[in-house]
Amino acid sequence: MQITKFTHSCLRIEGDGVLVVDPGVFSERAALTGADAVLITHEHPDHLDVEAVIEAVKLRPDLKVIVHPDVLPQTEPFAAAVTAVEPGAEFTAAGFTVRAFGGQHAVIHPDIPRIANLGYLISDATTNLYHPGDSFHVPEGETVETLFVPLHAPWAKISETIDFARTVHPERAFALHDGLLNDNAFGIYNGMMERLSGTRYARLAPGTTLG
Secondary structure, three states: OEEEEOOOOOEEEEOOOEEEEOOOOOOOHHHHOOOOEEEOOOOOOOOOOHHHHHHHHHHOOOOEEEEOHHHHHHHHHHHHHEEEOOOOOEEEEOOEEEEEEEEEOOOOOOOOOOOEEEEEEEEOOOOEEEEOOOOOOOOOOOOOOEEEEEOOOOOOOHHHHHHHHHHHOOOEEEEEOOOOOOHHHHHHHHHHHHHHOOOEEEOOOOOEEEO
16 A cells, blocks of 8 residues: 555555545645545545546546535536445445545534534555544544544644544554644644654655555
């Protein structure tokens, strides 16, 4: 499993196939080049760039796109490519085994209605990773080897990020949802995560690939 971190919340995962998670408007469209399947955690544009996925489907008509049922209205321009899944579903995408967790976006504010959100545990024969989308939902009963942890968001604070990493207790963790921060913030946030997360933690520059 090779994992490339793109800007903000987008991951490209390569093995027997190419799986992309959350290609949003903050992320590079190159993440979708040659993709076999796409997982969307929720409908917000920083996780789903509709125009980028339309273009990807045109270039590769057999591309598969997996979403929560509530996201289906956003995907009408490429509806033939879309499969809807619920929390608890297990399926194969681009040669990887995927399990869907959660169901709801984290609370932004009590006056803002919550929307659907899926976290995805993605596995091959040797390892796995967990992408929680915009949530701190813990995949209970699962041993997570690589966690991508939301570092900053309107719905998050650093104590929640730290506690999420501690609860999941992965072998290693990397920053996710970091596209709104500047270098000053990275120094503070990364330092706290390195000291307090309870695991090996790092922030990856966009385009970095992990073996």
